Amino acid sequence: MGVIGGGAGGLFTARLLALRHPTWQIEVFERLESRGTFGFGIGLTGAALAAVESVDPEAREAIAAVAFRFATAEFRLPGGTVGIPGFHRGVAIARSQLLTTLVDLARQVGVRVHVGHDVDVDDVRRDFDLVVAADGVSSSTRQRYQDAFEPTVVEGRGRYIWCGTEAPLDGTVFTPVRTPAGYFTAHAYPYAPDRSTIVVETDAATLERAGLDGFEARGADPAESDEESLDVLTEAFAPMLRGHKLLGNRSRWFRFRTVQCRSWVHGNAVLLGDAAATADPSLGSGTKLAVESAIALADALDTDAPLDEALSAYESARRPPVERLQGWALRSQRWWDSFPRRMNRLAPAQVAVAFLTRAGAVALDETLESNADVVRAAVAAWAGVGIDGVPHRRIADWVVGRPLRVGDRQAPSRLIDLARRRPEDGLRFGGPVTVTSGDPWGPESDRLVDAAREIVRDGPDRVVLLRGAEDRQAVLDRVQVAERIRLDLDVPVGVTVGESDVQDVAGALVAGRIDVACLGAVPATTTPSGERGAW
Template identity: 35%
Template sequence: MKIDIVGGGPGGLFLSYLVKKRFPAWTVRVFEQNDADATYGWGVVFSDVALKFLEEADRAFFKRFTAEHVRSDHMEVVHRGVHVPIDGHSFSRVSRIALLKFLHAECRAADVELLFNTRVDDVTALHGADLVVVSDGVNSRSRSQLADVFKPSFVQRRNKFAWYGTAQLISAVSLIFRATQHGVFIAHSYQYSAGKSTFLIETDPQTWQRAGFDQMSDEQSRALCGRIFADDLGGHPLLSNKSSWFEAVTVKNEKWHDGNIVLLGDALRSVHFSLGSGTRMAMEDAIALCNGLVLHQKDLGAVFDYFETTRRPVSDRFQDAAAKSLDWYENVADQMHLEPIDFAYSYMRRTGRVTHDDLRQRAPGFARQYELIHGEPVS
C-alpha cells in the first residue's frame, strides 16, 4: 500500500512512523512545504493525562519522546500579583523544533520518505497513492481546495494573541493576569527548554486598540508587552519569531473523508490552547487512523468509518469544552474582582466539566485552600 501525507507537522509525522512500524513493506511519503529546520512558535506542552494515550500506544516511543522534556509538577494562576499554585497537575514541555527533529529522526529510522520544501498545490494530483492524508494545519490549502466536499466551517474568536518567547525560565505552567489602565492582559507561559520559555500574550480587541497596538510595529508591541509583564519577565526581553497579533479560529468539517482522502489534526478540527494541545489531538488522530489501517488495511471505507466513529465524539466534546474555556477568557474582566483563590477556582471550573469533587481528587491542596475560605461547596 502507498500512503501520501500532506503536511509535516506532528500529526502527519507520527502517523507515518506508526504506519511504517506496523507495515514496513508499505510506502509512506510526507510532503512538507517548509525546510526541515523551519518552525514557528516556541514550545509545546503536554499534561501527564494527555500523554497517557502515547504511553499506551507505544511505550518505547513514549520513553524516547519524553526523555529530553522539561518536567513540572504543578501549575500556577497569578492574579493581583499573587501566585496561586494548583497541585496535582504534571506537565511535560519541549521546544517545537526539538519535537519535529525527534519525529524526523524516528521517521527516517522507520524508512519514511520525508520530502521537504515540497508544496502540494493540488491534492487530487497524488494519483499514485492508495491513501492521501491531509494534515497541513488549520489553514489547510488542501482542505480549502476541496471545501465543497469537506464543508468546513469557521468561527472567528475575538481575542488577540501574540506568541512570544523569553529567556526568563518560568518553571510552572503559569497563567498570569494583569489589569492595566487599558484593560486586562493575560500571559500563558511555561519553560520548554534549558534556556527558553513560551510567553503567549492575550487580550480583548478593545484593550488591544486602547493600548495602541493597532498602530505599533513588532518591536514596539514587544516592548509594551514587556513593560506590562515586567515583574514576571525578570528583566528579560520578549523574543519574536514571526510573532504577529492574530485571532483564534475554530475549524470544523462536516465531512472528514472523501474517496481516498482523509483529514487529520488541525486540518480536521482546531483545538484552542486554552484547553489543550492541538499537537496531542493530532497525534491521537494518528493513532486512531493507524489502528483503523491495522484492522481493515486496504478497505478504506472501513478504515475511515473506524477513524470517524472513534474520533468524532472526542473531537466534539473537546471543542465544546474549548468554546466554554474561550468564553471565560474573553469575559475575564468580569472575574477580576475576585480574590486570588476564588479567581483560580473560577478558572479551574470554567468549562463546567470539573466539579469540586474532581478538584479534591486532582488538586487536593488547592481544594483545601478553597474550602478553608468557603467551607465545602456542593458541586
C-alpha cells in the first residue's frame, strides 16, 4: 500500500493498517520535511483523542506525552470579557511535533516513510495494490483524476492569516479589534507554555481599506510571509500579545476552501482527509475528521471483501458523518463571517452562547450542563431578568415560555401553535417569506431581506415570518436567514418549526437569531403569492 501525503491522516492510516496487517508493505511519501511544515500549533479535540485511544492506546499516549493541555476559553469583547470554563477538552501540539511523533509511530511498526520525497500519482498507482491519497486540500491526486472524483471547491467569503507568537496564553482567546479600516478578529490558543497559534480573520473590504490586499498580486515567493500584515496586526493586537510580535510561516491572507467530491474512490485509489473533504477551521475538527476517516478505512479493509467492495463500504460508512460535520463547519464559518455585526448587539454572555450553538451541533440544555454560569447569564440578559430568576435546569422550556411584546400586541410565549391561534389574539404576522437558501449572506437571502423590508413597510408592528421545508437542516437555514434580517432591518422575525425543534428555538432566541417560532401550517389567509400580507 502506498500513502501519498504524510499529514496526520496519512500517517495514522499507515500505522493502523501496519498494526492490523503486519505482512503488508506500506510506504508513505511526503514531499515536505516534518519540521519544515506549514503552520504552528494545532488543536486535537477530546473526541479526536478518544478516537485514537479506541484503536491505538499507544499512539494516544505518545501524542499526549508531547502535547500541551488547557481547557478554558474566553471572549474579550468591547462590552466585557466572558469565560467558557470547559470549552476545550483536548490538547494542542506543534504541527511539526505531531508529524514527527506520527512518523516515529509509523516506522515503529514497519512503515517506510519517505520524507522530502515528491512522487507521481500514476507511478504510485502502478507500484501498489492500494493508494491512499491523503495529500491535502490541494490534492494532486484529486486534480489528476478530477473526472472520476468530480470535486467541487468553494471559497469562503472571509479572509484568514495563520500566525504564531511567543506570547503565552492561558487558554483560547477570541477577541475583535476595531481599526480605522474595520474589524480584525483573533482566534488564539496556546500549544506550549511560550508558544501560541493566532488565526486572524477579517473581510475583503477591511483588508482593502487597510491596504493589505496586494501581497499576492506582487508575486511573492510561496515561502515568504506577508510581513506588512504581520506588523499591522502585531500593533492591533498589542494588548493580547504583551510585547511579543506575530511570527510568520508562509503566513498570508487566504480564503478557506470547502472541498466536496461526488466520489472518493477511483480504481485502487481512495481519497482521505482534506483531499476528500474539508471543514472550516473555526469548528476545530479538521484533525478529528482525518483521524476518524483513517479508522473507518482501516475497518473497511479489515475484511475478506474484494478491494473495490471494501473501498465502497468505507465511503458509504464515512460519507454521512463527514457531510454532517461539513454542514456544522459551514454554519460556523458563516457565523464568524458576520461576527462583528452582532457582537455590539448582544451581551458578552449571549455572544458566548451564540458561539456555542452556532453550528447546530450542541443544544441549549446540553450547553447548560457544561457551562451553567455562562448560559444562565446569557438567558438573564436576553430575558431582562436577574440571574436568580433563571432556572438551573430545563432552561429551554423556560426560554420558549417567555412572553413577547411587539408594539401593543403580546404573545404569551415564544412558541406559538398556529392551529390554535385566533387572528385577533397575540402578534400580527407578515408574509410568510419562503426560505430555500442555506446561505444567509448570498443573493437569494438578499432578495428575502428585500421581501421582509416590504412587509414591515406596510406595517411596522408586524413580525416577519419565514417558512420552508420541515427537516431540521431547513429549520437551521431559516434561523440563519432570520438573524440576517434582524441584523439588517432591526425588526422582529419568526420561523416555522416542528415540535422536535424546541432546543434549536431556545438557542436561537437567546443568541438573538429569532424572536418567535411557530408550530403548524401557515393559515390560508396569506396573499396568493405567499410572500406578503398580514394575518
